[in-house]
Amino acid sequence: MRFREYYIESRLHSTFLISGKLVRFSFFLIFIIALLTKTENLAGFGLYQTILFFMTFNLIDITSQFLFRGAYSIQWNINKGQFDLSLTQPINVLFRMAFDIIDLLDLATLLPVLAVLGFVIARLSSQVTFSGFLLYLLLCLNALLIAMAIHIFIISFSILTQEISSEIWIYRDLMNMGRFPIDIYSKSVQMVLTFLLPIAVMVTFPTKVLLGVLSWQWIMLSFFIGAIFIFLSLKFWKFALKNYSSVSS
Amino acid sequence: MIKYLAIARITFANLLQYRWDFLISQSRIILLLITLYFLWTQVFKAKATLFNFSQAQIITYVFLASIVRQFVLISATDQIAQELQSGGKFFSYLLRPVGYFRFWFTVDLVYKITSLIFIILITSVMLNILNITLTWPTEVFSTLLFLVSIFIASLIYFYIGILVSTTGFWTSQVWGLQFLVVLILEFCAGSYFPIDVLPANLQSIIKLTPFPYLLYYPISIFLGKLSLVESIKVITIAVLWLAAIFIITKFIWNKGLKVYEAWGG
Numbered sequence: 438m439r440f441r442e443y444y445i446e447s448r449l450h451s452t453f454l455i456s457g458k459l460v461r462f463s464f465f466l467i468f469i470i471a472l473l474t475k476t477e478n479l480a481g482f483g484l485y486q487t488i489l490f491f492m493t494f495n496l497i498d499i500t501s502q503f504l505f506r507g508a509y510s511i512q513w514n515i516n517k518g519q520f521d522l523s524l525t526q527p528i529n530v531l532f533r534m535a536f537d538i539i540d541l542l543d544l545a546t547l548l549p550v551l552a553v554l555g556f557v558i559a560r561l562s563s564q565v566t567f568s569g570f571l572l573y574l575l576l577c578l579n580a581l582l583i584a585m586a587i588h589i590f591i592i593s594f595s596i597l598t599q600e601i602s603s604e605i606w607i608y609r610d611l612m613n614m615g616r617f618p619i620d621i622y623s624k625s626v627q628m629v630l631t632f633l634l635p636i637a638v639m640v641t642f643p644t645k646v647l648l649g650v651l652s653w654q655w656i657m658l659s660f661f662i663g664a665i666f667i668f669l670s671l672k673f674w675k676f677a678l679k680n681y682s683s684v685s686s
Numbered sequence: 687m688i689k690y691l692a693i694a695r696i697t698f699a700n701l702l703q704y705r706w707d708f709l710i711s712q713s714r715i716i717l718l719l720i721t722l723y724f725l726w727t728q729v730f731k732a733k734a735t736l737f738n739f740s741q742a743q744i745i746t747y748v749f750l751a752s753i754v755r756q757f758v759l760i761s762a763t764d765q766i767a768q769e770l771q772s773g774g775k776f777f778s779y780l781l782r783p784v785g786y787f788r789f790w791f792t793v794d795l796v797y798k799i800t801s802l803i804f805i806i807l808i809t810s811v812m813l814n815i816l817n818i819t820l821t822w823p824t825e826v827f828s829t830l831l832f833l834v835s836i837f838i839a840s841l842i843y844f845y846i847g848i849l850v851s852t853t854g855f856w857t858s859q860v861w862g863l864q865f866l867v868v869l870i871l872e873f874c875a876g877s878y879f880p881i882d883v884l885p886a887n888l889q890s891i892i893k894l895t896p897f898p899y900l901l902y903y904p905i906s907i908f909l910g911k912l913s914l915v916e917s918i919k920v921i922t923i924a925v926l927w928l929a930a931i932f933i934i935t936k937f938i939w940n941k942g943l944k945v946y947e948a949w950g951g
Contacts, residue, residue, distance in 0.1 A: 453862030457869045464873040471883050472729065475736055480728050603710035610717040617721070621728040626720065 451542055458546040462495065465616065466553070480620035485560045486648060487618070492554040493644045494615045497577060499547045501584035507537035508588040509605060511595045520596075521683050531674055534592050535585065564648050572656060573647040579663040580639035586666035593670070593677035615640035638662050689784060690792045697762075697796040712804040715752050719812060722748045722878070737882040743909055746821040747880055749809050750905050755877050756805035758839045758900050762793045763847030764864050770854035770946070787848070794844055821909060828910055831917045835904040838924045842896055842931060846871070849935045855942030876902035896927040 469491055473484040482490070511534055514520045523533050558565060591604045611634050619627050619637040631637040638659045645651035701708060726748060730741035739747065769776045779786050813820065823829050850867050854860045872878070874897035881889050881902050892898055903920045906912050912920060 447859045449857065450859035450862035453866045457866040460866065460869050468879055468883060471885060476729050476732060603707050606714060607710065610714050614717060614721050617725055622724045
């Protein structure tokens with residue numbers, strides 16, 4: 438695994454990037470607080486509950502960016518022949534491509550998220566049980582598995598098409614839909630975000646289980662969706678590898 | 687004039703070089719629009735008016751902000767910083783028979799017009815699918831002053847873009863600054879929500895900056911939230927901001943030119 442040496446060396450650049458991420462986080466947090474102060478609830482959820490959804494979104498989103506930043510440079514790796522070189526080396530290529538870069542800047546932005554998350558969970562302590570908290574952690578892990586599966590799909594697709602930028606940004610935009618509970622969307626959009634592009638499983642369900650409002654059937658289904666996504670992504674990865682033809686010089 | 691038309695033609699051809707990527711980048715706004723539409727629809731289930739907006743006004747704000755954003759907040763000026771840092775590329779412009787700012791203004795205009803056409807198509811389809819009727823201005827002056835304010839806003843953003851890129855004269859670490867400025871600017875301009883939503887003291891601070899003149903005030907004029915006198919006052923302040931940013935940009939640009947070293951081929 439490589440750290441983002443450039444970011445570490447360029448302190449000014451890193452400071453601006455972290456500040457930018459914190460500005461975005463702060464503005465959305467202020468927006469939610471201002472909105473919920475006036476409306477009192479959003480799709481049946483109160484202020485701290487809505488903030489909990491937002492914090493869980495940040496937790497999953499930032500952690501997956503922290504871990505899978507390597508997927509963003511797959512096109513470069515393919516075009517420059519780095520991918521070809523990896524194929525000849527005695528290391529799992531998928532592991533190398535997905536986890537090649539660890540983005541420490543994301544780790545830095547994770548700290549305030551964890552602080553606010555801890556504060557919100559403490560404020561909601563009357564609704565949070567120990568088993569609920571354990572299931573929350575498990576569903577967050579499940580969410581990271583789904584995020585990994587999606588990144589594997591994207592890497593595989595890039596190997597087939599030699600392009601990356603579009604797909605990763607579609608995923609990021611979809612993920613942003615999880616800033617708020619999926620209950621705000623229409624039934625058809627909810628179905629898509631649960632079964633087809635499981636952003637709800639990744640963000641809304643962990644939060645709901647912590648609040649004690651998710652049935653065991655949905656919990657089981659979440660793990661099942663996670664397993665299916667990992668299985669299919671690995672199948673697609675193998676398919677992409679079989680059909681890969683080198684494009685670098 | 688002909689040479690700038692040629693620049694426009696080449697820019698357009700370059701834009702469409704990777705059509706799939708271009709189409710996706712233009713369509714990304716759809717998911718944001720869906721989120722904001724359902725969010726505000728949910729919020730207005732319990733309230734008739736909120737932050738001095740009716741549901742129809744806020745939905746109009748969301749869609750109009752997306753359209754205006756694709757025109758005002760689209761710029762190619764971030765590439766200037768890269769050119770200042772990439773061995774000798776900027777130097778080659780100094781030898782060409784084109785004004786450097788005019789060259790980038792032409793490129794910007796192509797980016798803006800192309801994006802505008804796409805966003806109008808996308809929002810039209812979405813408005814039809816979601817069965818939404820936008821709130822239109824009742825006064826003719828609102829439409830005219832809205833268009834004027836959009837034009838000034840585009841120029842303000844153009845010079846802000848160049849101003850940020852001028853840091854490329856002194857450092858290679860420009861991208862982080864550009865990222866930070868764009869994020870602050872998008873929120874303070876009212877890209878995602880009207881700044882009326884924010885706490886009063888934060889609103890007061892934001893209104894002291896040029897950022898609300900990029901989206902928030904033009905859309906407020908369109909929605910009829912400002913009277914004729916208020917609209918003219920807003921446009922006058924926007925022009926003053928434009929003049930101030932232009933002077934600062936020119937001053938720093940000239941300072942940068944003196945320290946510029948053309949290394950590389």
